[in-house]
């Protein structure tokens with residue numbers, strides 16, 4: 370897929386104010402600082418589209434970006450931000466879980482995992498929650514440029530093994546780098562394929 374246009378549409382904390390669920394949508398989620406916003410900029414080829422930062426906790430809202438005028442990328446706040454207050458964490462959980470669970474047009478959750486790390490409990494738990502809800506998701510290993518491909522492969526193998534404790538099958542995965550654009554074409558092809566089969570879900574527009 371060629372990305373011809375990518376534009377910021379809106380930032381939200383309220384589910385009721387999201388754009389109507391009439392276009393296929395892909396949510397990018399993962400631990401704080403894993404590289405969600407950077408990957409979105411790499412996929413779209415627009416450097417400043419999603420705000421990135423070396424400081425975790427940069428993205429705070431549900432941000433919708435419209436691609437080629439017919440599908441959405443959604444940038445979400447990261448989970449596991451150590452410095453967030455308990456109340457904020459609980460708030461995050463409720464808000465994001467409601468969004469993921471209720472969004473009719475959500476086609477696939479892109480779960481970003483730092484490829485440099487051994488399996489993290491918080492990532493596995495989040496995948497388990499998606500599995501329980503029956504939500505379709507893929508794993509996107511990030512920052513692969515930061516170490517050797519051997520190390521990346523080892524960490525992915527460990528993650529897949531950890532997932533097999535609760536899943537019969539491990540979901541599809543991608544290896545990416547926002548620095549080198551590794552994995553960009555594969556993710557866009559994956560999305561393009563799903564978009565072709567999208568049917569507008571039934572929904573009641575607000576009066």
Ligand SMILES: Nc1nc2c(ncn2[C@@H]2O[C@H](COP(=O)(O)OP(=O)(O)OP(=O)(O)O)[C@@H](O)[C@H]2O)c(=O)[nH]1
Nearest residue numbers: 401402403404405406407421422426427428447547
């Ligand atoms: N080397 C390298 N650095 C990366 C890559 N992706 C992201 N980074 C860096 O990691 C830091 C965090 O990136 P973000 O894209 O802001 O991460 P995020 O997941 O959106 O973070 P929050 O919004 O805070 O949850 C930034 O300093 C990026 O430059 C990558 O593929 N390679």
Ligand SMILES: [Mg+2]
Nearest residue numbers: 405406427428
């Ligand atoms: Mg971000």
